[in-house]
Amino acid sequence: MRKLLYTLIFLLYQVTFSQNQTTISVNFTDASIGEVIQEIEANSNYHFYFVEEWLGDKRVTGNYNNVPVQEVLNAIFKDTVLNYYLLDNNEIVLIRNNVIYDELPENFFGREKVVENTVTKRKKNINPSFYVEQKSSTRTETFRIGKEDINSTRERYSLSGYVTNFRTGRPIGNLAIVVSGTSIGTQTDKNGFYQIDLPPGQSILETSSVGIQDSRKRVIIYNDGELDFELDESLEQLDEVILEGKVSKNVTETITGAEKIDVEESKNIPLVLGERDVFKVATALPGISTAGEGSAGFNVRGGKSDQNLILVDDAVIYSPQHFFGIFSALNPFSIEDVTVYKGSIPAEYGGRLSSVFDIKLKDGDTKKFGGEASIGPVTGNVVLDIPVIKDKSALQIGGRGAYANYILRSLDDESLKDSEASFYDANVKYTHRFNDNNKLSATGYISRDDFSITSDSLYIYNNRLLSLKWDHTFNDNNKGSLVLYNSEYKFNIEFDGGANNNFDLGFSVQETEAKLKMNHAFNDKYSLDYGVSSKLYSIEPGRIDPFDEQSIVTPLAIPEERALESAAFISGKLDFTEKFSVDAGFRFSVFNALGEGVQRIYEDGRPRSEATLLETQEFDKNEVIETYTGPEARLSLRYLLRPDLSIKASFNNTFQYIHRLSNNTTVSPIDTWKLSDLNIEPQQANQYSLGLYKNFEDDLYELSIEGFYKESENILDFKTGAQILLNETIEAEVLQGEGEAYGVEFLLKKTKGKLNGWLGYTYSRSFIKLDSPFPEERVNNGDFFPSNFDKPHDFSMVANYKFTKRFSLSANFVYQTGRPVTFPVGNFFFNGSETVVFSDRNRFRIPDFYRLDLGFNIEGNHKKKKLAHSFWTISIYNVLGRNNPFSVFFVTEDGEVKSLQSSIFSIPVPSITYNFKF
Numbered sequence: 001m002r003k004l005l006y007t008l009i010f011l012l013y014q015v016t017f018s019q020n021q022t023t024i025s026v027n028f029t030d031a032s033i034g035e036v037i038q039e040i041e042a043n044s045n046y047h048f049y050f051v052e053e054w055l056g057d058k059r060v061t062g063n064y065n066n067v068p069v070q071e072v073l074n075a076i077f078k079d080t081v082l083n084y085y086l087l088d089n090n091e092i093v094l095i096r097n098n099v100i101y102d103e104l105p106e107n108f109f110g111r112e113k114v115v116e117n118t119v120t121k122r123k124k125n126i127n128p129s130f131y132v133e134q135k136s137s138t139r140t141e142t143f144r145i146g147k148e149d150i151n152s153t154r155e156r157y158s159l160s161g162y163v164t165n166f167r168t169g170r171p172i173g174n175l176a177i178v179v180s181g182t183s184i185g186t187q188t189d190k191n192g193f194y195q196i197d198l199p200p201g202q203s204i205l206e207t208s209s210v211g212i213q214d215s216r217k218r219v220i221i222y223n224d225g226e227l228d229f230e231l232d233e234s235l236e237q238l239d240e241v242i243l244e245g246k247v248s249k250n251v252t253e254t255i256t257g258a259e260k261i262d263v264e265e266s267k268n269i270p271l272v273l274g275e276r277d278v279f280k281v282a283t284a285l286p287g288i289s290t291a292g293e294g295s296a297g298f299n300v301r302g303g304k305s306d307q308n309l310i311l312v313d314d315a316v317i318y319s320p321q322h323f324f325g326i327f328s329a330l331n332p333f334s335i336e337d338v339t340v341y342k343g344s345i346p347a348e349y350g351g352r353l354s355s356v357f358d359i360k361l362k363d364g365d366t367k368k369f370g371g372e373a374s375i376g377p378v379t380g381n382v383v384l385d386i387p388v389i390k391d392k393s394a395l396q397i398g399g400r401g402a403y404a405n406y407i408l409r410s411l412d413d414e415s416l417k418d419s420e421a422s423f424y425d426a427n428v429k430y431t432h433r434f435n436d437n438n439k440l441s442a443t444g445y446i447s448r449d450d451f452s453i454t455s456d457s458l459y460i461y462n463n464r465l466l467s468l469k470w471d472h473t474f475n476d477n478n479k480g481s482l483v484l485y486n487s488e489y490k491f492n493i494e495f496d497g498g499a500n501n502n503f504d505l506g507f508s509v510q511e512t513e514a515k516l517k518m519n520h521a522f523n524d525k526y527s528l529d530y531g532v533s534s535k536l537y538s539i540e541p542g543r544i545d546p547f548d549e550q551s552i553v554t555p556l557a558i559p560e561e562r563a564l565e566s567a568a569f570i571s572g573k574l575d576f577t578e579k580f581s582v583d584a585g586f587r588f589s590v591f592n593a594l595g596e597g598v599q600r601i602y603e604d605g606r607p608r609s610e611a612t613l614l615e616t617q618e619f620d621k622n623e624v625i626e627t628y629t630g631p632e633a634r635l636s637l638r639y640l641l642r643p644d645l646s647i648k649a650s651f652n653n654t655f656q657y658i659h660r661l662s663n664n665t666t667v668s669p670i671d672t673w674k675l676s677d678l679n680i681e682p683q684q685a686n687q688y689s690l691g692l693y694k695n696f697e698d699d700l701y702e703l704s705i706e707g708f709y710k711e712s713e714n715i716l717d718f719k720t721g722a723q724i725l726l727n728e729t730i731e732a733e734v735l736q737g738e739g740e741a742y743g744v745e746f747l748l749k750k751t752k753g754k755l756n757g758w759l760g761y762t763y764s765r766s767f768i769k770l771d772s773p774f775p776e777e778r779v780n781n782g783d784f785f786p787s788n789f790d791k792p793h794d795f796s797m798v799a800n801y802k803f804t805k806r807f808s809l810s811a812n813f814v815y816q817t818g819r820p821v822t823f824p825v826g827n828f829f830f831n832g833s834e835t836v837v838f839s840d841r842n843r844f845r846i847p848d849f850y851r852l853d854l855g856f857n858i859e860g861n862h863k864k865k866k867l868a869h870s871f872w873t874i875s876i877y878n879v880l881g882r883n884n885p886f887s888v889f890f891v892t893e894d895g896e897v898k899s900l901q902s903s904i905f906s907i908p909v910p911s912i913t914y915n916f917k918f
Helices: 002-020 033-042 069-076 108-124 264-268 278-283 405-409
Strands: 023-032 047-049 059-068 082-086 091-096 140-145 157-165 176-179 185-187 193-198 201-209 212-221 229-231 258-261 308-312 335-341 355-361 370-375 379-389 393-402 420-435 438-452 457-475 478-495 503-521 526-546 561-575 580-594 597-602 613-619 624-642 645-656 658-661 672-675 683-696 701-718 734-750 755-769 784-786 793-802 807-816 824-830 833-838 849-859 869-877 887-893 896-902 909-917
Touching: 023 033, 023 069, 033 047, 033 059, 033 069, 059 069, 069 082, 157 212, 176 193, 185 193, 212 229, 258 278, 278 335, 278 355, 379 420, 503 672, 526 672, 561 672, 658 701
Parallel strands: 047 091, 140 212, 157 229, 308 355
Antiparallel strands: 023 059, 082 091, 157 193, 176 185, 176 201, 201 212, 258 335, 335 355, 370 379, 370 909, 379 393, 393 420, 420 438, 438 457, 457 478, 478 503, 503 526, 526 561, 561 580, 580 624, 597 613, 624 645, 645 683, 658 672, 683 701, 701 734, 734 755, 755 784, 755 793, 793 807, 807 849, 824 833, 849 869, 869 909, 887 896
């Protein structure tokens, strides 16, 4: 009996001790949650009940001595979906997501009443169109989001994430996400990011987008959380179901003069030698032209070719074209998106007067290996997607080369058999997504052109750039990005004429920039962008060296130029009402010309020459030579007259501190660049625009009419016969004057149907005025005269007709007024020699330009399971065989002045290109 009594007392003691145990001591390092639970059970009387798969793979470290078990559990379950409930007998039950209540919360019945009122109020605002019952055969997945907080009284929780293409891993933009049976909805941005506020409990999310399979997701939300979607492509033809917004972006967006180029559709536009080229597509749009066929550079709204900022993944590229503008220098298969700003330039961009070409390259596929390639008459092209870490990082590598040398060597003309005309370009992009909030992108690019039509001179020009970008999401309303890049353009001329004057001549321009951009979205109606940037220029204006030991050429190097251009910018978009929207921005730039270097000081009020040179000033390294500042305002207004009709207006003022030096009519790869300094001031422009935008027949047709007026100052030009290369006193050859341009742009697009494409027409004028009290610095008596690229009439038509899903016919027609030219108008004899008298500069014009191109496109069958999907393009460039003049020049033969005309493509040029995607 006594033994039984002792046993009962011992058991009672054990029960009492276990029920009163309040602290524990445990230590663990890089342990899983399951291992920590085992450690707690081994060092205490607590016992756990849970589902093994709930624990996840989180690793924790902790050192706890005589602390309540709740403190340990709160620490290890932080940032997980696990809650717990502690029973009186030291048993702990783990719960996923939700909370076990053992009593009603305070004011429970009052809170319930408030919730009911809230629900009732919310239902009043529901759009009846969302109540249409939708039948779907898609599987509904269930996701539990967040961990319930017993103390929370919130009525909405935030759900965010990214939506990507299941096959390619690339983001899906403009995807609609709505909560079934409610008016709650949102859409993804261009990066595939979305954010939506949901009531606690269960919601059914439905997604829809053209070309993407619809999906339904059951979400049970307990707290803020994240959910990424991977959606598959829809390969079914939608004949009757059309998913569209209420109004199109071209009507509703606030900024003017912005054009999106559909890179994929560019394959249907017939171009020379079958090459896809987004820049050629851009010149078919109103307001964008070139000086002539086979000429590099662009003229946007009456601006010079050096007034365009061309960006590739945020890095500047100076020469984006191969072979004097015939081919693009960018691999078309690598380009994701192209946006051209020719009217209202966002405040984050600066340094150019006329336009911005913002080109984004594709991210690599993080899921599977794939690629795209093409083989044409003179070029070959390939792009490969290489996953590095599945669903996290990938490489995209692209390469392209021309093999035109064999054509030159096969010609009967002996003078051309030793000629060379080849190029290559290569690009690589690496992306790594660390998590939903951090993404790193790195882009590298290199290109080279070799050109020699004579046997004694070889022209070589190169591009190189490297950019790094870090994207970070701070929270649902704040994002930021940091960009670093370095870009270089250089050329060399190697002359080997077999004599003793052989030389190697070179030039290079390089810039390095750091840019921080932030975005804050206050709500759906108001957002703010702001940031800072700083760019370092380094230019080697020119050098010449002997090509070999026998050369008697004297080495010469023009001193290096350096400058720092920094800026701060801020811009915001505000929708005052559903009809009236404003996009306003301000940019302030500071330009410092830096030493070391020498600056020449001339007499005021007299032409710059050796006779008026007063002194030379020397500046030490990094010493500030001159400072220029530029306050720049950007303003765009939009008013919706009707849901499908809007009127827009904008104002821009811009500064440009770097100038292209060229006395050719068209852009040449051996043009050099010059920084502003004591003698050369920065260019400046003000542009005003007003436009009307209208859509017809359920957005089947888009119509826009936009007028502009631009006035410029300090536009760079040169004296007649100016020497550009290797000139140590280039400022004595420079003229700076006023510019004026105005015009009206008309664009009609048909976006859908078997026949689609656009008609564009531009009437514009571009003038320059070079006035001075001194005759040698005055051109055309100081009056305004047409610029080299003044073309009043510019008409273009791009059309594609689809016979079936696989066969289509494309056409491209261009008509332009002939550009201005200076002709000889007489001659006289002096001291027994004949002298030619020329007209006023740009008084006459070369003949008008027109060209028709045709292409027939054949797509392979659309079977889903194929090794590769093919696409054939058979095209004829210049079908009419029009002998369009590229330039007109004059020679003297037998004492007589004769005019001659040069052309680039004077006959039809057929080509066939095979493309395949795998």
